[in-house]
Each structure stands twice: as C-alpha cells, then as structure tokens.
Amino acid sequence: MDPSSVESLEVPDARWCAVTGGRGFVARHLVVALLRSGDWRVRITDLGSVAVLEPTENDGLLGAALRDGRAVYFSADVCQVAQLTQAFEGVDTVFHTASVDHNNNNFQLHYKVNVDGTKNVIHACHICKVKTLIYTSSSAVVFDGVHGLFDVDESTPYPDKFHDAYTETKAQAEKLVMRANGINELHTCCIRPTTIFGPGGRIVPLLASYRGIRIIMGDGRNSDDFVYVENVVHGHLCAEKILRTKEGATKSGGKTYFITNMEPMNMWAFLNMVLEDLGYRSRFRLRIPLYVLKPITWFIEWIYNKILSRYGLRTPEVLTSKTIVYGTLNRTFNCNNAVEQLGYKPIVSLKDGVKMTTEFYKQFGA
Template sequence: MAKKVCAVTGGRGFMARHLVAALLRSGEWSVRITDLAPVAALEPEEKEGLLGAALRDGIAVYASADVCDLALLTKAFEGVDVVFHTAAADPVNNSFKLHYKVNVEGTKNVIDACKTCKVKRLIYTSSSAVVFDGVHGLFGVDESIPYPDKFPDAYTQTKAEAEKLVKKANDTNELLTCCIRPGTIFGPGDILVPYIVSYARTMFIIGDGKNSDDFVYVENVVNGHICAERTLTTKSGAARSGGKAYFITNMEPMNMWRFIYIVLEELGFKRRIKIKIPAYLLKPIARVLGWNYNKLSSIYGVRPKFWLTSVTIKYLTLNRTFSCNNAIEQLGYQPIVSLKEGIKITTESYKSMRYAH
C-alpha cells in the first residue's frame, strides 16, 4: 500500500522533530522535511535512529526551503497530500518586521504553494497566545474568545494574522485547513527546561505567585495535529472542523510556579523560599535594562537566553488556561502522556544531554 505524502515546514524545529518522528513511526507517511539549512544536520541519535533510517530509505526526504521563498516552497510541495506548517520566527526576537515576514508572508506563501500543488489539507501550528492581550488573565477560555485588539508582542500579533489567513483559506481550491493552538509546550529538546534551570539562580517570584498555566507535553501537541489531519479526511469532519482553530493542552492546568518547582526538584535542585516581587516594580527596570539569565553552559548546541522584559513579565504573572472540550468533541483529541510522566521524561532527557556535554 502506497504511503501518504506530507510535508512539514520548519521540520527541524523542536515540536516538528517530534511530529516527523510520530508520522514516520505510524508507517502511513512519506515525510518531506523542509527547513532553512542547506542540509539536514542530524544529531548522533537521529542518524542511528528512525529518522536516519527513513532518510536513507527515501521514506523521509529533506528539502531546503525558506517559507519566504514561494518558488522553493512550491517545488517542495509537489506531489504532497498534506502540509503541516510549523515554521515560525523565533519568539525571543521581538522584531515586528521579521515576524511579519516569516509568520504572515511566509504563511501566505505556504497557502499559495498548497493551492498551486493541489495539496488537500493544511494543518497550521498556531499558539494559544493568539487570544492573549498581556493585560487580562485567561481562565478556562474556549475558542469563542475573540482575538484581542492589542497584542503584547510581535510574535503573537503575527501568529494571529497568520491563523486568520489559514482559516480563510479553508475550502478554497479544494484545500481544507485547521489550526492547532498549543499551550506552553515542553518535552525533550525544548528550551523551556533550560530557562527554568536559569530561573533557579534567582530567589524571587514575580507577582503573587498564584497564576496558573496550561502546560502541554510535546507528544500531545503532535497528537493534536494528527487528530486534526485525520478529522479533515472525512466529509463530516471537514464540514465540522475545516477552517477552525483548537486549543490543545494536557488538560491539567497547574500553578505556574509549582510546575517550575517540580521540574527543578526532578533535576535535583533544592527547593528554596522565594521572595515575591510585585510585577509593577520589575516592569520599569526590565523595560529599560532587560535582565539576561545567560548563565548556562551550552546545551542542545545553543546558549539559551532569557530576557526578563516588560513583555515576558506579562506571561509570567497572569492566568493562561484553556478549554480543550471542542478538540475532544470535534477532533477526537485526548492527551496521550500525562503531565507527571511528561515532566519525568523531559527532565531525564535534559540530564542525559547535560552529562553528555
């Protein structure tokens, strides 16, 4: 039986690597991985593992393609049935020009290339932050909540604009679309755990410490994408979910600082009493100076930077939790890895990579 063909833009990114692996493990897909680098530089474990074998056997193919280059994208999408569009600009870089070029114009190119190549389905990796204004907390909100009038940063503003384009493109040129809005993603190879480790060097909580977040293990985000794609393959599913966006979380909202403490304890850090500093005291300092917690040795081949800015303070002090009821009912989504299990897997992976370096 011939395998279905899909393309994954930004295919060497954190979540995308897990998505590619899941698609290959299923045995149903031939995967075209697109990203910026001229060649796919594999980690040693990837060379010896599933991805390396798939590339050698031609089940996976790497194509160097910038989403800002329509011609390259169109070439990469030839013969593709489904596109998983995960490519995005780095959220840490708050350049509106960069984010607009990659997130908005790049997504428009992806849509145009899909139409030209007669791609059947487009699944877009959006963000739960597209409904966050940085002023008001979000508690158990569903997809009926509108986009805010003003966004806290360039990343969320342009991700929202891109999401609108994908939703609007549904059912045009026989293309069906769906958007996935993950909560705060973590998992092996993430940048969240290195940031949390850098936080362990501090002695304070920002705000009252009572805010909750909706963390989501990376394999559950992958599952959300696969559920969306599968839903669009049926006539009823396409009518129900085409052109819609869905929140995807672990459905285990947790106090954000408690999550941080659990991760640190799993990594062997001693729990300390934390001083609480009101956000209003930090904001003016952070706005002027920025605070760089660049204390870590190189991990995952990069030196992670965490700038405590007036923008990031908003994410650290407000509630941000989301309802997945629509994803459950309409996509058949369920988390496949619990929060506790996900933290254990992630911290064990972090420790093994740290010792390897």
C-alpha cells in the same frame, strides 16, 4: 532534491506529507511521529542547506528514514513559492510549523515569515493540489499581555492590541489559513498549543541554568496550561485524520483548536516540579511584588536597548517586561472543542511528560 529520485524507496501504502520548519522543536517530534505511524513518507523543509542531525536522531528512526527514502529533506524557504512548490509536489497534507523565534520582536521579520510565508504556503498548496493544511498557531493569539485568561475557549476574540509582533502576525496567519478552507478543495485548520515543554524545548534548560534558585514574581497564584510536546503532535494528527473525511472537513474545516494537557495548574508549582525532578533543592524562595519588578525590568531593558545592543547583546529573556508580566497572569484554556470535534485526548500526562523531559536533559544535557 527531486521527489522522483526517491520513488523506488517509497513504502507502497504510505502517503507523502510535508512539514515546514521541519527542524524546529515541535516539528522534530511531529516528523518522528509521522514516520513511526507507518502511514506517511515525510518531506522535511527548512532553511538549512542540509539536515544536520543530533546523534540520537542519526542513530534513530529519523536517520534511518532519511537513508532509506521514507523521509527527504528539502532546503526550502517559506518566502519562496518556487521552493515550496517543489517540496509539495505529490504531497497529500502539509503541516505548516515554520515560524520566527517569538523572542525576536522584529515586526517586519515576523510579518515576512508568518504572514507572507503562510500566503506562500497556501499558494503552493493550491498549485500542488494539496488536500489538507494544518497550521501550528499559538494560544497566545488571544492574549493581550495585560489581562489574564481563565478557561477560555475558541470563541474568545483576538485582542484589540497584541502584546508583541509574534502573536499579532500569528493571528493574521490564522485568518489566512481559515479563509483558505474549501478553496481549490483544500481543507484547513489551526492548532493552538498552550505553553509547550519537552525534550528539545526551552523551559527545562532555562530553569536548569538558574540551579534551583526560586524567585516568584507577583503573588504566585497564577495558573498556566502547560502541554507536553507529544500531545501537541497528537493534536495535529487528530486534526489531519478528521479533515480527510467529508464529514470531518465540513465540521472542522476552517476552525481553530486549543490543545492543552487538560491539567491546568499553578505555574510556580509546575516549575518547582521540574526543578525537583532535575534534582535541585530550593536554595531560597523570594517573592517580588509586580510593582517592584516592573521598574527594575524597564531599566534593564533600557540599558540593553540603548547601550549594549550596539554590541549585539539583547535583554535576557527572563528579564524582559513581557516575561515578567506573563509570569504573573492566569493563562488557561478550554480544549473541549478539540476533544469533541477532533477526538483529541492527551496521550502523556503532565507528570510523565516532566519525568521524560528531565530524564532527557540529565542524559543529553541542554
């Protein structure tokens, strides 16, 4: 769509921003928050030819904004600079959230989207004289899949060996975004959310599909830093607000920031809280040691990879060795830098986030 075609419908004091991967989980919440603020008009970019809205979106703020011009959908591929350039024309800030499903371990695909795609986003920002670029990264870029992490901050180095294609290419994209800071008056930073949950996410539907059956992997003592999706969105908005000032750009430009709910807790206790809010009573609680789980998982993956993959089947996410190991390690992060430098503070508590998420799925389903 030609940006000039909606000029007459613009809100006079609002600025244009663009959200790549705009129909993804975090991006959907980000787009709504940007529109709700009244400070932004939003270019939503994604691969689909049209923005297919859920009923709740069509009748809500997003649907109204698309109809009156406060939001515009662009079919744009991050692998195509020309498409990005059209979408970013006249844009003040780009929120780059586009990524490949982390469960797909195709390195070439991840590299094409996460690395080459990010290069294209940066190039299009330079062409269009975009002022601010906020990249949605992941806390997993410092995780090697073998060693646990406890209260680590941004000084933690990238691992020598990454545990999958997603994290390796996300880390490479981070480096590109950080190096782009200050070039052609573009200010950048990277947001590293921890384990995200919320309406539209995967955690609750996955748990609901097992109807309350509890299986604890390992010793059950590991903690995680879950973060509600609206807090992730808030972290992005805090970063943009800081980077638009000269002092903030000097202090925070080219940096990375962990974003958490600042409520680390035992992973299994969190999952149990979600299940109870969904109304499931525990059928049984089975604790399986890791030394038993690993060979079983490797065998299942071998069966899928060698035999069933020819029929288009892949190992269920819950039974991959990656998931098994992840489910037994500590993964907690310190986000004091985001608090002190970005002015970040969670706006939704963990308990309230779980409540709102489970109520959503009770009403609308997975």
